[in-house]
Every structure is written in C-alpha cells, then in structure tokens.
Amino acid sequence: MAFSADAAAFQVQERLKALYHLVHKIEEERVRSEHNLNNITKAHEKINQEEKVSLYYQHKLKSLYTAAVSDAAQEEELIRTALQKVSEIRAIRNERRIQARNAGNKETIRRGALMKMLHNSAQTLPLFVSKLGEKPPPLCGAIPAEPTYVAKVGDMVAALVKSADEEENWILAEVVQFNPATNKYEVDDIDEQKDRHVLSRRRVVPLPLMKVNPETDSNALFDKGSVVMALYPQTTCFYKAIVNQLPASATDEYEVLFEDASYAAGYSPPLPVAQRYVISIKEKKGKSQS
Template identity: 45%
Template sequence: LALMSADTKIAELLTELHQLIKQTQEERSRSEHNLLNIQKTHERMQTENKTSPYYRTKLRGLYTTAKADAEAECSILRHALDKIAEIKSLLEERRIAAKMAGVFSDSDPPRKTMRRGVLMTLLQQSQWILAEVVSYNPATNKYEVDDIDEEGKERHTLSRRRIIPLPQWKSNPETDPEALFSKDQLVLALYPQTTCFYRALIHAPPHRVSPAPHCFTVSVVKCCVSVLCI
C-alpha cells in the first residue's frame, strides 16, 4: 500500500511539474516581445546618437516590465524545483519501502515485543538484493559478493544455494518463446528504477522484443542474505 501510495503521489507531482514547465515556457515566450523592444530601443538610440528624455522614460518602463517578467519566471522555476525535490524524496522512500516489502507476511506480522536489534537482523536476513560476484572459494563452496546498491560495497559470503544467477542475455519472444516465464508463474521481479526484488505472478509474457536494453553480465547475481534456501 505504501508503494502504491508513493507511485500515485509521484504521478501527481510529475503532472504538476509538467504544467510548471509549460508555464515557464509560456512566461518566457510572453517576455520575449518586451526584451526585443529593449534591444530595438537601444539600437535607435545608437543610430540617433543621443539619449532623449523620451527614450529614458521608455527604457525605464521596459526594464521594469522585464524585471517583473524575470521574477515571475524565477518563481515558477523555484516551484518546479520544489516539486523535483518532493519527487526525489518519494523515490527514496519507495526504494526503502521496496526493500522492506515481503519482510513480514500478513499471516506472520511482527511481534510487538520484538527487540530493535532482532528486527534489523530479520530485515537483513530476509531481503533479496542485487549483488556482484567478487570471488569463489572452491574449498568452502562459497561466494563473496558485493551489494551493488550500497555505497560502501557491503560484502557477504554466501553458499551457492542462496544465489540465483541472472541471465546473461535477454530472450527473444519471437525466436525463443520457451525461455520466457509463463502466465501465472511465480517470479522475483524488480521494482522500476530500483535494485529491489519482490514476489510476483506473471500476468502475460511479452510477444515482441522490447527496444530497451535489458541484459546482465555473468558476474551479476541475485542473492538472498538469509538462512532461506532457494
């Protein structure tokens, strides 16, 4: 629900931002005529080689209008920047909410008596992350992986059963339909513009190749930092 609410709010803010951008362009177009008049007035003054009281009065009025137009455009741009800041904040909240999604199911809600340290441990232990393989130890049959979403490159040591390699190439629905997930199949999907996974059911497989690139290197894996087995 939190993710849906954030998505709805983001969509509303994007619509408002689009309107503000249009207003900025309209304001700029409206002020161009006044700026052109200022330029022409200066050209006439240079041609006549004199500054008469008439031109002084005219320029004073034109510059006053230009200043007001610039302040109006500035106000719209500041409002647009506020909207962008709100959107960035909501995107960060959605990223955090996406990471927490699936930590507790409806049938197993968190206990009120659970200590803070335990809750954080459960959050870490039941979270699917996107990671990159750093090394493999054949003696212990374990991988060292880095969480690609962490600035400090948090490193984990995991057994093979807790790692799901991502496909190296994108499947072509027209030539390799058997490689696609089928309808109603349970999968782990990525939230848009995040590295957070969630459990999902396939509604309909693709029928044609998407123009957007969507392939992964062999070293990138999806791994579970937990005691859960695949």
C-alpha cells in the first residue's frame, strides 16, 4: 500500500506511541515476574532449611510456579507485539524509500556510508524467536525460500550478473519488480543503483528475512564445513566460502574461509560475515575471486 509523506509520518508516529506504551507494560510485567521468582527462591530456601517438602509448600510452590508461567506468557506476548510494531515501522519507511526511488529521487551513497548501512541492516535483521515446538520458517537463517517464493519489492537478494567483460559475479542487489509473465526480476545493484538488471529467477537468491538465535534454533544455521556463498567484507559481492565457525549468540557472525587462490592453502584467513549475508551456494562456471 502506498503512503504519502504525511500519511507515512502519521502511521510511524502512531506505532511509536504504541511501542512506547508497550515498553512500559513490558517493564511492569518484568517487575511482577521478578517478584514471583523471588518468592519461589525463598520457598526453596525454606524447604532446604527444613529438609523436607511439606504439603503446605507443595501447594505454595505449585501456585507460585503457575503464576510465574502466566507472567512469562504475558511478558512474551507484549514483547512479540512490540516487535511487530517495530516491523511495521520498518515496512512503512521502506515503502516510502521505494516510492522515492521510483519517483527518481535516488541518493548517492558514499562507499563508507554504504558499508555501514549494510552492517546495520544485518545487525537489525529481525530475530526469530520460536515458540515451544515451532520450527524456523523459510528465509530464517540457513532455511532456504520455498521453490515458489517471489522476493518482494525492496528486498535484498544475491543476483548473478554479467560485467562489461562478460564475467559473471554474484552481487548484492535490491528487487525493483518481478514480472510473472516473463518469470523475471528487475534488480538494482546495491553498489551502483544506476545499474539495473533483468534476470531469471534462477539467477536471484533471496537473502534471509530473519536471523537465528543459535541458543534455541541452532538447526537453522549452516553446519561447520558447509560450502556457502558469503558477502566478502567491505564489498558488495558474494564468493564461495566454507563455514569455519558458527555464531555462538544472536549477535555473533559466522566465521568463513573464502576460496582464494592468492593464499597457499587456497582459502583466505577466517573472516566474519553476518547471518544475513551467508546463503546456499549456487555453482557457476568461471567463478573466481580477485
């Protein structure tokens, strides 16, 4: 849905107000939950002193644990609602940015600023927080997109394009549109937005839309030793690499070894790459890294 500048600003402000109130409610729930947890600790200390669990404390602990579980569920619901508001704000701002681009208002971004923007984009990628028994969805961490999935306008993708010398390279690009009649994408090179490419779906790989918490959903990460495509640090190109070390926390990056003939071992030293920029490898002829 298209937004005018005023409408978009109003929508963002409304969500920021809601987010403000949600943050206060979350803090209230946290304090209440902490009170119950303290009572549980005191009850256990009393039981340890008496060296037995009386019928009274059995009932008391059951009541306290029930209240604690209820408090945690309420706090979780508020946090998820707050995260949804953040996602809505990001979507509105992205829609306005796309409208400005389509209207011909393209900004020239300095190289340093672009690298910082890409880093921030990876750091602020929404974190998948699974519920009990819930599996990570497609485009979460290492989970690929469904075969029929079509990337949305404004999404970042890896795109296989030909350079002026006919060499093919995987670059970081942004989706401009998808034409279902031709089954092709139009994408802009993220580094040179004046360069637009029309590509078949097999030449476009959607990037993850959510990152994974290794402490709860490590199964949605690439295994150590996996062959992947990864964005080489301080560039906007993807190259073949091997996963050397997995992220230990939600804020950590992968450590990868890039295929590089300039090193005796054939691979670069370990380099950090954010979850967002590590994807399944797609082999192509004439691949090389300079």
